[in-house]
Amino acid sequence: MSSFIALIRQDIALAWRQNSAGLSISFFMIAVALIPFGLGPDLKLLREIAPGLVWVALLLAVLLSLESIFQADLEDGSFDQYLLSDTPLEILMLAKGLAHWFGVVLPLVLTAPLAGLLLNIDTPSLLPVCLILLAGSPAMSFLGMMGSALAAGVSRSGLLAALMVMPLYVPVLIFGSSALSQILTGAATSDWINAVFLLLSIGGAALFFGPLVAAAGLRAFLK
Amino acid sequence: MINTYNFSQSDILIEGKSLSCHRSARLVFAGLDFTMKSGMAMMVRGANGAGKTTLLRVIAGLLPLSGGSLKRPETASLYHYLGHQNALKKQKTVKENLSFWAEFLGNGASRISTTDILEAAGIGGLADMKTAALSSGQQRRLALTRLIVAPRPIWLLDEPLTGLDDNGKDWLTDMAQAHLEQKGLIIAASHEPLVFTTHDLKIGGSER
Numbered sequence: 410m411s412s413f414i415a416l417i418r419q420d421i422a423l424a425w426r427q428n429s430a431g432l433s434i435s436f437f438m439i440a441v442a443l444i445p446f447g448l449g450p451d452l453k454l455l456r457e458i459a460p461g462l463v464w465v466a467l468l469l470a471v472l473l474s475l476e477s478i479f480q481a482d483l484e485d486g487s488f489d490q491y492l493l494s495d496t497p498l499e500i501l502m503l504a505k506g507l508a509h510w511f512g513v514v515l516p517l518v519l520t521a522p523l524a525g526l527l528l529n530i531d532t533p534s535l536l537p538v539c540l541i542l543l544a545g546s547p548a549m550s551f552l553g554m555m556g557s558a559l560a561a562g563v564s565r566s567g568l569l570a571a572l573m574v575m576p577l578y579v580p581v582l583i584f585g586s587s588a589l590s591q592i593l594t595g596a597a598t599s600d601w602i603n604a605v606f607l608l609l610s611i612g613g614a615a616l617f618f619g620p621l622v623a624a625a626g627l628r629a630f631l632k
Numbered sequence: 633m634i635n636t637y638n639f640s641q642s643d644i645l646i647e648g649k650s651l652s653c654h655r656s657a658r659l660v661f662a663g664l665d666f667t668m669k670s671g672m673a674m675m676v677r678g679a680n681g682a683g684k685t686t687l688l689r690v691i692a693g694l695l696p697l698s699g700g701s702l703k704r705p706e707t708a709s710l711y712h713y714l715g716h717q718n719a720l721k722k723q724k725t726v727k728e729n730l731s732f733w734a735e736f737l738g739n740g741a742s743r744i745s746t747t748d749i750l751e752a753a754g755i756g757g758l759a760d761m762k763t764a765a766l767s768s769g770q771q772r773r774l775a776l777t778r779l780i781v782a783p784r785p786i787w788l789l790d791e792p793l794t795g796l797d798d799n800g801k802d803w804l805t806d807m808a809q810a811h812l813e814q815k816g817l818i819i820a821a822s823h824e825p826l827v828f829t830t831h832d833l834k835i836g837g838s839e840r
Contacts, residue, residue, distance in 0.1 A: 411735050411736075411739045412735070412736045412737075412739075414735075415732055415735040415736040416736065419721070419724075419732050419736075422724070422728075423721060423723060423724070426723045426724075427723060481721070484717070485717050485718070485719055485720060485721070485722075486715050486716070486717025486718060486719040487719045487721075489689075489692075489694055489713055489715055489717075489719065490713070490719050490733070490736070490737065490778075492693075492694055492708065493692065493693075493694075493708045493709065493711050493712070493713055493737070494708060494709060494736065494737065495707070495708060495709040631694065631695075632695065632696055
């Protein structure tokens with residue numbers, strides 16, 4: 410148990426020091442801020458495409474951070490030490506996933522609604538928008554860690570991880586952006602609340618399978 | 633400085649019989665025999681690429697065996713493995729690295745404070761420095777402090793002397809001897825002579 414907590418604490422501290430969250434947030438903000446320049450000052454159009462745009466930019470920003478989950482541990486030899494712990498590797502992977510969620514994805518999701526202002530999303534919708542993004546966030550970390558682990562050890566593993574994770578993100582993107590467009594068109598809460606539960610259940614499944622897949626992938630790589 | 637732990641559980645036995653190992657279809661070594669008991673220290677010798685690292689990783693359970701039989705305690709937390717890489721996070725300070733491994737590997741079981749351990753390792757003055765700023769010998773010393781901060785009976789050391797000066801070598805020798813007195817067990821791969829080893833295992837070339 411103390412290994413589990415020590416690992417979460419270390420990874421959050423490292424994410425903070427390497428400013429992983431800051432990098433992802435900047436990428437997201439820049440991507441969202443550039444779109445209006447490309448599309449021209451059509452507020453109605455911006456509003457219409459905002460849901461899809463926010464989600465795509467968000468998922469791409471998370472992809473940026475995936476390489477950092479395992480690469481350093483494999484290169485500096487920390488991983489061998491993880492294998493010589495009494496705590497099962499699957500549990501340690503859960504710790505790494507949680508740390509990634511808390512250290513990178515959560516700050517990103519919490520600042521993302523600000524970008525909504527750039528896309529002409531009105532202020533009363535910001536809270537529901539935040540809720541939807543938050544509901545999708547565990548899935549981003551734990552689906553992401555699967556790809557990151559399977560690509561580990563390959564040079565430029567970040568790109569390969571992105572290729573593998575992208576298809577896994579599709580359901581999150583579909584449910585997430587459809588709920589978001591309902592919110593922005595002023596639909597009743599009961600219309601989109603189901604999407605919150607759907608996203609959370611995708612996240613729950615990923616929370617369970619992500620560490621298992623990651624542990625299996627990394628074990629196979631080390632053999 | 634000696635840690636006050638003892639491994640009073642049943643004596644540890646590591647026994648390899650005609651061990652062989654393949655790495656990506658290449659036969660690394662074959663026909664290795666050895667027997668190790670608590671209190672023994674074995675030096676693994678062999679040319680570059682003879683499979684010293686592979687053997688240590690097999691004993692640690694990090695790599696699978698291709699042939700032969702290996703009797704070893706299965707509990708992962710009995711083993712210390714010091715590889716070529718030091719398993720240090722460059723962005724963290726010396727003290728933070730050590731405290732992390734103390735908690736992660738040893739559950740904070742060591743009764744010696746991290747400050748004292750760093751002092752003994754000769755890097756006490758660097759506790760609050762970023763690990764990236766350390767020389768390679770100092771980083772090696774920091775990696776070696778893991779052996780003390782988390783008491784474990786089996787030490788697998790891969791080229792432990794890399795980067796160490798004479799002072800550092802003496803420190804490691806003292807540590808190893810204290811470990812052996814407490815019925816610990818050491819298997820080390822090295823090109824340089826290690827004073828504390830009692831047995832030799834040669835890999836490749838003229839087989840025993």
